[in-house]
Amino acid sequence: MNPKNLPHDPTRRKFLGACCASVGATGMLSALAQLRLTGAIANAENGTRVAGATAPDYKALVCLFLAGGNDANNLIIPLDSSATGYQAYATGRGTLALPQTGDAKLNVKTSDGHDYRFHPAMTGARDLFNSGQLGVIANVGTLAVPTTKAQYNARSVPLPFQLFSHSDQQVEWQSSIADKPFVTGWGGRIADVTDSLNSNNSISMSISLNGQNSFQVGNRVAQYSVSTNGSIALSSSTGATGTNLQAIRTQAQKDLLVAQNNNLFETAFGGMTSNAIADSDLLATILAANATLPFTTTFPTSSLGQQLKTIARLIAAAAGTATAGPSLSGLKRQIFFARIGGWDLHAGQVNAGDHTLGAHANLLGDVSNSLSAFYNATSQLGVANQVTTFTASDFGRTFNTNGDGSDHGWGSHHLVMGGAVKGGDIYGKMPTWTGDGTGPDDTGRGRWIPTTSVDEFSATMATWFGVSATNLPLILPNVGRFAKPNLGFL
C-alpha cells in the first residue's frame, strides 16, 4: 500500500491545507458573528422592522455614574446589634463608621436577618425604598467569570483587567466585558439593537448630559452630548437668522459641510458635523418651545440635579408630554447618561467630629435628593413606570481603613429606581465582615469579591428595555457564564 493512502498519514499538502482551512474558518466564524449582530440591528426586537412602525410604549434607561468609586459600605449599613450586624460594622469601619442611632430603618421585604438603613443624608432615597420605587443590588461588580475567594487567591480563573484602577474599572463597568479591550459600551450595544424601534431618529436615542463616555459607545448609534442648558451649539449659529452677517456666515458653513467631496473622509466628516448642527438646532427649538416646564418638581441646583432635570425635559419631549411646539415623538427608546464625580475621597470621607457629615454625606445627599426629584418629575409626566434609573461606579471601597481612608475595592452596592422597579428589597447577597479576613467574599480588608456581576445587573435592565433573550448575548457576550441573567428587580 502506498503510505500516502493511509487515512491518518499527514502530508505537507494536507498539513498546509488544514492550516489554511483553520485560518479561513476563524475568519468565517468572526464574519458570521458580525452578520448576526447586523441582522439583529436590522430587525426590531419584536420582529422585522416595518416602515413607520413604532414600539408600543416608551422606555428610558438612565445611567447615573458615580465617578471615583463610591464607598457603598456607608451607603447602606446594618442596624441590628447582632455580632454580625452593627457591632461588626462599627469595629470594621473604625474611623469611617456611622452611628447606630439616627435615621429610620429600611422596610426590606426579604430579610436576611439584619436590619438596614441608608446613610442619614439619603432621606429621599429611603422614602422611595420604603414606598417600593427603589431597590438595592448588593455587592455587584466586574467579573470575567464567577469567582470564589480560593480562585481569586490562586489566580486560577480570569480576573478583570487592572482591578482597583479607576479608569480601567470605569470602562469595564460601562462595557460589561471585563476581560477584553474596550470596543463598545453595553448602553451603546443596547441602542444598536433597539434603535429600530424608534420612528423618529432626528436626534440620537443615546444622550449624555456629562460629556463623552464609554457606556454609550455603540457600533451604529452615536452618543449625543448636551449640556444642562440644552444643546451645545456653535457660537456662530446662535441667533443666526435673516440676512445679517452672522446668518450668512452660518449658512455658508452649512453649505460647505453638505457639499459633495471627492474624499470620502471629508464627506463623512461634513455629514456628521452637519447632522450635529441640525440636531443642535432642533433640540434648541424643542426646549425653547417648552420653556414652561411640564412638571412642577423643584430639582437641586447641583450639577447632578440639573442633569436629571434636563433628562426629564427630554423625556417629556419624547414621551409626548411636552407642553407645546415640536417634540421628539416617535422616539420610543432613549438611553441617558449622567455623572457626578468626587467620590475618590480616601482620608476626606467623613468629618472627624461627626461621621454623618463630610464630603461623602454631601455627595450621597445630592444623589438622594436628585433621584427623588427625578422620580417625582417622571411621576408628574406620567412615565414613572417607563423610566428606570440605576447607579454605577468604578468600584466599591475597602471596608476598613489603611490610614488613608477607604481604599479602592471591588464589589459595591448600587441603587435602581423607577415605577417598574420591584423596590423595597435588597437583591443579591450582602457581604460579611468577620474582622479576620476569613469572610467568603473578603479578599482582605473588606475588598469584596462581587457575588453579582455587572453582566447580570445590566442584563436585567436590557431585558426590561426590550432586548430579547436571543439577542441578550449580543449585548452581553459574557452573561451566559453567570447564573442569573435576570435578577428579578424589574
Place this chain on the structure above:
Amino acid sequence: MPRRLALLLAAIAVAVLIIFLPRRAPAPTAPSAVPSPAPSLPSATATAPPAIKVAATTATEPEEISAAINLNAPGGTIGGDLEMLNTVFTDWRLNFPRIGNPWGENVEITTMLTTPTVRGASHFPRTHPAINSAGELCDRWGTPFHFHAISGTRMEIRSAGPDKKFGTADDAVLTPP
C-alpha cells in the same frame, strides 16, 4: 516524503520555540515566596493578614539590582524615593506591557514586585529593609506607601510623611503625568 515532512515540522517547532520562549512572562500572580521580614520596620496597619500567603526566601534566588535599591537610604529625600519607585513601576510595565501596573493593596503590589521573573530577577529586592514584617513597602518613616491606581499605566504613590498620618500637610505624593 515523510522525512521531508518531519524536517518541516521540526523546523516549525524550533521556530515556535525561538519566538515564544523568550517572551514568556509570568502573570502577576501570587508568588511562591514571601519577602523576608525586615525587623526594623513594624507593620503600620492593624488589619487582617494579607490574603496571599507565601513562604520564606531561599538564599539561592538571584536578585537584580533594582532602580530603587537605594530607597530610604540615609541622606536621601522622600521626593527621590518616590521617583525611584516610579521608575520601578515603569520598568515593570516595560516587562509586562500587556498587563500594566501591578495591582492590589501595598502587600500584593510588593509581592509582585519582589517575585522573580523567568529570567530570575525581581523588580525590587525581597530582602530590602523597606519591606516590613507584613510584606508592605514602607517609606523612610516606616509607614506603608499608599499606591493609588489611577489607571493601568499611571500609579500615584503617596507617603504619609514624617508625622505618619495620611491627609496632612507633610504628605508626599508623586502623580505621574
